[in-house]
Amino acid sequence: MVSYVKIPSHLKPSDPQGPDLLTQERNLASFDVKELTLVLYGIKDLERYHTILKIIENDPVFDKSNIYFMGRNELFEHAIKKEKRLVQLIRENKWKVEELQFAEWFLDMPGPFGAHRGMFIPTLIGQGTKEQKEKFLVPALNYQIIGCYAQTELGHGSNVKGLETTAIYIPETDEFEIHSPYLTASKWWVGGLGKTANHAIVMAQLISNGKNYGPHPFVVQIRDMKTHLPLPSITIGDIGPKFGFNSTDNGFILFEHVRIPRFNMLSKFSQIKKGTGEYINPPNQKLSYGTMVLVRAIIISGVRVTLARAATIAIRYSAVRRQFIDKDEPKKLEDGSIVETSILDYTMQQYRLFPVIAQSYACFFTAKMMVNLYTEYTKQSSSGDYSLLADLHASSSGLKSLTTTMAVDSIEDCRRACGGHGYSSFSGFVKFYQDYLPNTTWEGDNYILTHQTARYLLKTFRQVTSHKNPEIYASQSNKNPTISYILQYLNEPNQKCTAITPSDFNNHEIQLRAFKHRVAFLIANVVDQIDNQKKSWNSMLVEINRISRAHCQYLLVQNFITALHQPSEDESLRMLHNSPALKEVMTSICNLFVLHTMEKDIGDFLESEYLTTPQARLLRIQVYNLLKEIRPNAVSLVDAFLIPDSLLCSALGRYDGKVYETMIDWASKEPLNGMTLDFNPNNDTFIRKAKL
Numbered sequence: 001m002v003s004y005v006k007i008p009s010h011l012k013p014s015d016p017q018g019p020d021l022l023t024q025e026r027n028l029a030s031f032d033v034k035e036l037t038l039v040l041y042g043i044k045d046l047e048r049y050h051t052i053l054k055i056i057e058n059d060p061v062f063d064k065s066n067i068y069f070m071g072r073n074e075l076f077e078h079a080i081k082k083e084k085r086l087v088q089l090i091r092e093n094k095w096k097v098e099e100l101q102f103a104e105w106f107l108d109m110p111g112p113f114g115a116h117r118g119m120f121i122p123t124l125i126g127q128g129t130k131e132q133k134e135k136f137l138v139p140a141l142n143y144q145i146i147g148c149y150a151q152t153e154l155g156h157g158s159n160v161k162g163l164e165t166t167a168i169y170i171p172e173t174d175e176f177e178i179h180s181p182y183l184t185a186s187k188w189w190v191g192g193l194g195k196t197a198n199h200a201i202v203m204a205q206l207i208s209n210g211k212n213y214g215p216h217p218f219v220v221q222i223r224d225m226k227t228h229l230p231l232p233s234i235t236i237g238d239i240g241p242k243f244g245f246n247s248t249d250n251g252f253i254l255f256e257h258v259r260i261p262r263f264n265m266l267s268k269f270s271q272i273k274k275g276t277g278e279y280i281n282p283p284n285q286k287l288s289y290g291t292m293v294l295v296r297a298i299i300i301s302g303v304r305v306t307l308a309r310a311a312t313i314a315i316r317y318s319a320v321r322r323q324f325i326d327k328d329e330p331k332k333l334e335d336g337s338i339v340e341t342s343i344l345d346y347t348m349q350q351y352r353l354f355p356v357i358a359q360s361y362a363c364f365f366t367a368k369m370m371v372n373l374y375t376e377y378t379k380q381s382s383s384g385d386y387s388l389l390a391d392l393h394a395s396s397s398g399l400k401s402l403t404t405t406m407a408v409d410s411i412e413d414c415r416r417a418c419g420g421h422g423y424s425s426f427s428g429f430v431k432f433y434q435d436y437l438p439n440t441t442w443e444g445d446n447y448i449l450t451h452q453t454a455r456y457l458l459k460t461f462r463q464v465t466s467h468k469n470p471e472i473y474a475s476q477s478n479k480n481p482t483i484s485y486i487l488q489y490l491n492e493p494n495q496k497c498t499a500i501t502p503s504d505f506n507n508h509e510i511q512l513r514a515f516k517h518r519v520a521f522l523i524a525n526v527v528d529q530i531d532n533q534k535k536s537w538n539s540m541l542v543e544i545n546r547i548s549r550a551h552c553q554y555l556l557v558q559n560f561i562t563a564l565h566q567p568s569e570d571e572s573l574r575m576l577h578n579s580p581a582l583k584e585v586m587t588s589i590c591n592l593f594v595l596h597t598m599e600k601d602i603g604d605f606l607e608s609e610y611l612t613t614p615q616a617r618l619l620r621i622q623v624y625n626l627l628k629e630i631r632p633n634a635v636s637l638v639d640a641f642l643i644p645d646s647l648l649c650s651a652l653g654r655y656d657g658k659v660y661e662t663m664i665d666w667a668s669k670e671p672l673n674g675m676t677l678d679f680n681p682n683n684d685t686f687i688r689k690a691k692l
């Protein structure tokens with residue numbers, strides 16, 4: 001890239017230790033970073049990681065050096081080129097999902113084929129019959145057709161039952177007629193639709209013989225395969241500029257009595273009979289929502305790397321950045337000279353940043369649990385057993401809500417922790433934050449999703465408590481955490497925390513009991529208000545959100561603690577258990593996650609009277625103790641995430657710590673610096689002409 005400003009060559013680094021600061025930090029680690037990285041990735045995935053990274057970093061199409069200077073059209077063109085190159089690489093290297101996941105992560109650009117891979121194909125796999133897969137899935141996998149997922153409308157997104165697009169069965173021709181009756185029925189926000197896709201999965205109200213059977217998925221060809229123009233009676237466009245995600249063509253579409261064959265209704269679960277229009281019921285009414293459940297589970301699995309990326313930038317930068325001389329504990333070099341303090345040594349900075357590291361590790365263990373639950377569900381459902389769906393839906397909804405909210409809050413916390421430079425695109429936070437932000441809204445608004453989790457929790461509580469002998473559920477408590485804490489609460493509703501010193505809070509039993517008691521107490525309270533005090537659902541929404549959050553925090557805590565203690569067949573966990581140094585540092589991180597989470601929501605724990613006010617003070621002291629304990633390992637803990645520089649795309653978070661050199665080098669490439677103005681602002685004539 002061209003430099004428009006020549007930087008003087010006489011400049012010496014003002015901080016003689018600058019480049020070595022991260023090396024010094026790395027020397028403080030109490031554990032082997034490579035070992036921890038192996039725990040996080042596993043042997044096979046780490047090999048894949050390196051193979052794919054090499055390919056991506058060496059391909060000029062994926063070069064990111066110009067990325068922060070691009071406008072919308074340029075970004076979109078760049079994204080299209082990347083998508084095409086990615087398809088070539090998939091073909092040449094025969095990449096499967098495992099490789100593709102790494103490639104998409106390293107590319108780090110939401111692209112026009114994202115919904116094709118992430119929603120169109122999974123919907124065909126999950127909801128199509130064998131014949132439909134042959135017709136649509138095979139060409140989709142070969143990129144002969146490009147699809148999108150058109151569910152949300154201008155007037156409705158969260159309320160799927162309220163969608164207005166209709167699919168009316170016409171027995172005479174054995175077709176469906178797809179129609180948008182109102183302006184508000186226009187599909188809106190659909191990724192890849194604006195310019196790229198030629199097919200769409202359209203969620204529409206299925207109507208047969210005058211009866212509405214609710215939203216169902218239909219495959220609709222929307223553009224001509226040769227001219228790429230919209231087909232007759234179809235209106236398509238891009239929805240315009242957005243907060244971020246500008247490399248993707250989110251689009252709108254309107255249908256005017258568009259006919260499609262009956263075959264195009266995805267019919268793995270429910271069908272319309274030829275001619276009679278008779279509706280065949282699915283084994284579970286909500287199976288047509290299956291893609292959303294899958295994508296929510298995938299989103300949860302991705303949160304850990306999002307948090308890891310934010311923490312990496314902020315921690316490395318904080319180690320390199322120095323401000324002020326600490327009067328009480330001045331930082332001395334070997335030669336006795338006093339230097340300014342690294343901002344990572346300020347306890348406030350630690351309090352803001354170390355919990356983000358801990359959140360990432362917590363999400364790592366919960367992602368494993370989510371994958372296991374989803375795999376188990378897939379196994380059972382393939383033989384017609386859908387009994388796990390309710391659990392899966394409740395935990396995927398609540399965890400998607402909790403973890404993505406946590407991620408966006410933490411990206412912003414990390415960005416602010418980098419001071420002024422955090423506001424620059426070169427920090428690596430700006431585009432990253434903008435592109436990540438929709439995760440709190442898509443696949444279910446994060447507040448709406450908590451209703452689903454709460455509904456399940458209240459139902460379970462009522463089921464258990466209404467039984468004459470609740471202990472009958474005891475056999476299920478091993479597998480079902482909700483039942484387990486409800487039973488514990490019913491047995492001992494006035495349980496008290498036994499901690500008498502700060503370090504007592506490191507006791508995992510005390511921690512687990514705190515979270516179990518708090519969530520059961522909150523659920524019991526909401527049930528009482530709704531069932532006995534006859535409060536409306538709407539009047540309880542804040543509490544509804546609180547119980548979903550409390551339940552999901554408990555899941556994160558429980559999964560972390562279980563991972564540390566329970567013998568496991570899992571390769572990563574075995575490596576963790578076999579290394580005392582790793583176990584020690586992970587235990588500190590787990591304690592910080594748990595206690596910091598408690599401290600942030602201390603009101604709940606006090607209200608449930610599990611904790612006393614003096615205990616809340618002890619808990620806070622223990623959080624500070626943990627920050628001190630973790631401090632020497634901070635840089636190594638983020639190094640272990642192994643987020644490559646090419647992905648970070650950050651002057652602040654570089655592995656080598658060359659923050660200032662990179663800032664000025666990248667600034668010199670700002671195209672504005674190369675622009676010659678056609679006026680001289682000091683020239684009176686110009687100012688007079690412009691009437692300024």
Ligand SMILES: CCC/C=C/C(=O)SCCNC(=O)CCNC(=O)[C@H](O)C(C)(C)COP(=O)([O-])OP(=O)([O-])OC[C@H]1O[C@@H](n2cnc3c(N)ncnc32)[C@H](O)[C@@H]1OP(=O)([O-])[O-]
Pocket residue numbers: 115118149151152157158159160161191286287289290292293295389390393441442443444445448452455456459
């Ligand atoms: C990735 C990048 C691109 C992004 C793409 C997108 O955003 S695409 C667009 C993404 N858009 C969105 O994500 C839209 C978000 N909105 C929705 O998903 C739905 O409208 C809803 C779930 C909020 C309500 O749905 P509703 O009004 O139809 O239902 P209800 O509340 O009356 O509950 C009735 C029963 O159904 C149960 N149940 C519900 N869902 C599921 C499920 N998936 N599975 C299993 N079960 C489910 C529920 O538990 C309850 O059971 P109970 O208690 O009777 O035993």
Ligand SMILES: Cc1cc2nc3c(=O)[nH]c(=O)nc-3n(C[C@H](O)[C@H](O)[C@H](O)COP(=O)(O)OP(=O)(O)OC[C@H]3O[C@@H](n4cnc5c(N)ncnc54)[C@H](O)[C@@H]3O)c2cc1C
Pocket residue numbers: 115149150151152155156157158159188189190191245250438441442443444445447448541
């Ligand atoms: C970048 C991006 C990409 C997207 N890609 C796609 C795509 O490819 N395909 C697709 O189909 N969709 C897509 N979407 C749409 C997305 O799924 C919806 O925007 C999302 O589901 C939220 O729905 P909504 O916009 O109707 O929000 P609304 O429901 O209108 O929410 C607005 C506010 O009202 C509150 N609210 C609504 N109802 C209630 C209630 N009952 N109780 C309490 N509070 C309530 C919500 O909490 C929220 O704060 C995308 C969205 C974005 C931002």
